[in-house]
Amino acid sequence: MVQIHRRTFLQGVGVTAAVGVLGAPSLALGAAKKVVIVGGGTGGATAAQYLRRYDPTIEVTLIDTSKEYYTCYFSNLVIAGLRDLKSIRQTHEGLSKRGVKIVHDMVTAIDGGAKQVVTASGQKFPFDRCIVAPGIDLVYGAVEGYTAELEEKIPHAWKAGSQTDLLAKQIKEMKPGGVVVMIAPPNPYRCPPGPYERACMIAHYLKQNKPGSKVVIIDPKDKFSKQGLFTAAWKKHYDGIVEWLGSDKVGTKFAIDPTTLTVKTQAGEIKADVLNVIPPQRAGKVAQASNLVDDKGWCPVNPATFESTLVPGVHVIGDAAIAGAMPKSGYAANSQGKVCAMAVALLLNGKQPVQPAYTNTCYSFITPDQAVSVAAIYELKEGKIVEKVGGLTPADASDEVLRREGQYAESWYRNIVVDCFG
Amino acid sequence: MKWKIATSGAVLAAALAAAPFAQAVEISYAEVMAHTCAGCHGPNGSSVGPAAPTIAGINPELFIEAMRDYRDGFRAGTIMPRIAKGYSDEEYKLMAEFFAKQPFKRYDQPHDAKLVERGKRLHDRYCEKCHENGGKASAEAGVLAGQWLPYLQYQMEDYLAGKREYKEKNMKNKLTEMLEKEGQEGLKAVLNFYASQK
Numbered sequence: 001m002v003q004i005h006r007r008t009f010l011q012g013v014g015v016t017a018a019v020g021v022l023g024a025p026s027l028a029l030g031a032a033k034k035v036v037i038v039g040g041g042t043g044g045a046t047a048a049q050y051l052r053r054y055d056p057t058i059e060v061t062l063i064d065t066s067k068e069y070y071t072c073y074f075s076n077l078v079i080a081g082l083r084d085l086k087s088i089r090q091t092h093e094g095l096s097k098r099g100v101k102i103v104h105d106m107v108t109a110i111d112g113g114a115k116q117v118v119t120a121s122g123q124k125f126p127f128d129r130c131i132v133a134p135g136i137d138l139v140y141g142a143v144e145g146y147t148a149e150l151e152e153k154i155p156h157a158w159k160a161g162s163q164t165d166l167l168a169k170q171i172k173e174m175k176p177g178g179v180v181v182m183i184a185p186p187n188p189y190r191c192p193p194g195p196y197e198r199a200c201m202i203a204h205y206l207k208q209n210k211p212g213s214k215v216v217i218i219d220p221k222d223k224f225s226k227q228g229l230f231t232a233a234w235k236k237h238y239d240g241i242v243e244w245l246g247s248d249k250v251g252t253k254f255a256i257d258p259t260t261l262t263v264k265t266q267a268g269e270i271k272a273d274v275l276n277v278i279p280p281q282r283a284g285k286v287a288q289a290s291n292l293v294d295d296k297g298w299c300p301v302n303p304a305t306f307e308s309t310l311v312p313g314v315h316v317i318g319d320a321a322i323a324g325a326m327p328k329s330g331y332a333a334n335s336q337g338k339v340c341a342m343a344v345a346l347l348l349n350g351k352q353p354v355q356p357a358y359t360n361t362c363y364s365f366i367t368p369d370q371a372v373s374v375a376a377i378y379e380l381k382e383g384k385i386v387e388k389v390g391g392l393t394p395a396d397a398s399d400e401v402l403r404r405e406g407q408y409a410e411s412w413y414r415n416i417v418v419d420c421f422g
Numbered sequence: 423m424k425w426k427i428a429t430s431g432a433v434l435a436a437a438l439a440a441a442p443f444a445q446a447v448e449i450s451y452a453e454v455m456a457h458t459c460a461g462c463h464g465p466n467g468s469s470v471g472p473a474a475p476t477i478a479g480i481n482p483e484l485f486i487e488a489m490r491d492y493r494d495g496f497r498a499g500t501i502m503p504r505i506a507k508g509y510s511d512e513e514y515k516l517m518a519e520f521f522a523k524q525p526f527k528r529y530d531q532p533h534d535a536k537l538v539e540r541g542k543r544l545h546d547r548y549c550e551k552c553h554e555n556g557g558k559a560s561a562e563a564g565v566l567a568g569q570w571l572p573y574l575q576y577q578m579e580d581y582l583a584g585k586r587e588y589k590e591k592n593m594k595n596k597l598t599e600m601l602e603k604e605g606q607e608g609l610k611a612v613l614n615f616y617a618s619q620k
């Protein structure tokens with residue numbers, strides 16, 4: 001408890017010095033250190049919370065375009081009609097209560113040289129260090145014929161919110177016996193098991209409500225996350241409903257005709273009644289605009305601190321960052337947010353970061369009450385994040401175990417959003 | 423444990439320049455490691471439920487035993503056997519110390535209020551000897567009062583199915599005795615009593 005006492009003590013000193021009651025000139029002179037966080041999703045919100053707790057004297061400003069954040073995790077349950085959109089809505093109010101300054105505006109540039117962040121409305125925010133967590137940008141045109149404008153008709157639903165509702169609505173209104181076609185993305189992308197969990201959830205909905213309908217996955221990959229577990233679940237629960245077509249059949253380049261909802265592949269054409277295009281991805285736009293990305297569109301970082309190797313003083317976490325063996329997941333973004341907050345708090349206090357620790361876990365629902373999981377612990381080795389141990393739900397897990405995992409998945413959702421958003 | 427950071431001297435020098443009035447902020451590796459568990463066990467180990475257990479306030483010896491048992495296959499679990507393999511005995515010890523210091527936060531949870539009174543009586547007769555103070559104490563055995571009900575149910579299923587070792591033979595005796603006299607309904611009542619505790 002020593003640490004906590006010491007911190008509370010220092011907090012008290014800071015407050016008195018600020019109001020100038022006590023003669024503590026050195027403290028009063030030292031203007032509060034400023035951290036600006038760009039993006040208040042899973043990674044950014046976590047970093048904000050943990051910075052405040054590691055060093056409450058740091059002034060933390062979090063900027064996000066949007067007042068509402070819909071978690072992508074559990075959005076596949078919304079698509080299946082098992083939850084409503086409201087249940088995956090988070091806000092920044094909890095962070096605000098913890099003393100984080102919240103600004104709703106779009107960041108247009110992060111200037112590492114001038115150490116300031118500029119927003120669309122023209123505001124400027126100076127920083128000592130900046131943490132960038134903008135998530136992903138979708139490379140629409142990589143699926144020929146798909147454009148940003150088309151997302152109102154052909155949803156990607158890879159950023160949760162109105163897109164999630166749109167896909168749910170289209171599936172609900174589809175004619176019985178119809179075909180839902182999903183184009184899966186190439187690696188690396190946000191949430192490796194996400195498309196296949198989505199296929200399970202859509203298949204569940206179709207099985208219950210629209211007999212004779214199908215989900216076809218057009219995949220530019222020849223293998224995918226949790227493949228054995230998903231394939232077994234499709235066979236067991238959705239035989240004849242889910243069909244997966246990998247790159248050996250359909251190739252890696254696809255084109256769509258948005259008027260007829262037809263997908264062209266090397267194996268021929270397939271006509272969809274509902275089309276879900278999940279395009280290739282890269283780091284969020286603002287990272288592209290601020291020279292934080294490499295030639296593949298992702299942000300290289302020092303994995304001990306998540307400081308950009310391209311722009312000193314600016315850290316990148318979450319989906320946008322290249323984090324070695326860690327996948328682009330919510331749990332990973334949360335874990336990275338904490339490591340980054342630790343490093344930033346110590347660096348701003350003139351200290352070396354301590355040894356980091358990283359974890360990822362990800363639950364995927366295969367039926368409304370059964371889930372499978374992946375878990376991995378990572379370590380920093382020779383400047384890289386490598387997997388120390390990891391593994392999946394065993395292939396022979398009983399229904400009872402899968403139901404427990406379903407319960408624990410619900411529990412995971414509630415705990416992680418509290419850990420991120422307060 | 424030896425560990426060297428990969429930040430360059432220049433970076434640190436810049437950091438020092440930016441922070442002329444450095445304060446004594448301290449962060450331990452134990453804390454950093456323990457925070458990786460929060461996504462499932464809640465901030466500082468107090469789970470907001472509805473299923474994953476709170477590990478805040480846990481007796482450090484029981485914590486270490488639990489981690490070892492998961493790692494070595496003596497205790498069933500859906501995901502902990504995989505996670506426990508990621509840490510050394512020394513790291514278990516560091517985390518045990520961290521979690522033991524955290525307060526066990528209790529949240530309202532769904533339970534059958536009609537069973538609570540009977541559950542309390544049965545607890546007093548069969549379980550209180552080790553799970554003291556109505557299951558709130560952590561000195562001797564696991565904290566049960568305010569623990570999440572699905573987790574408690576799964577643990578009892580695992581003990582009874584031989585998938586979790588009893589560390590105390592007397593717990594097995596008392597539990598068997600209670601089940602003989604009061605049946606599964608009796609056990610359900612005891613667990614609902616724990617779930618009702620705040």
Ligand SMILES: Cc1cc2nc3c(=O)[nH]c(=O)nc-3n(C[C@H](O)[C@H](O)[C@H](O)COP(=O)(O)OP(=O)(O)OC[C@H]3O[C@@H](n4cnc5c(N)ncnc54)[C@H](O)[C@@H]3O)c2cc1C
Pocket residue numbers: 038039040041042043044063064065066069071072073074075076105106107108133134135136157158159190191194195198284285286317318319320328329330331332333361362363364
């Ligand atoms: C269908 C689906 C299911 C998933 N399921 C899981 C799961 O079960 N478990 C799991 O761990 N992960 C899951 N994920 C992955 C998870 O959602 C992401 O990995 C996680 O959200 C990444 O966090 P982030 O902070 O990097 O980005 P985000 O959470 O996307 O946050 C980015 C934030 O930055 C803001 N922003 C962007 N640009 C700007 C700008 N210029 N100015 C201001 N603000 C800006 C955005 O508004 C947004 O709030 C799933 C993803 C999908 C699509």
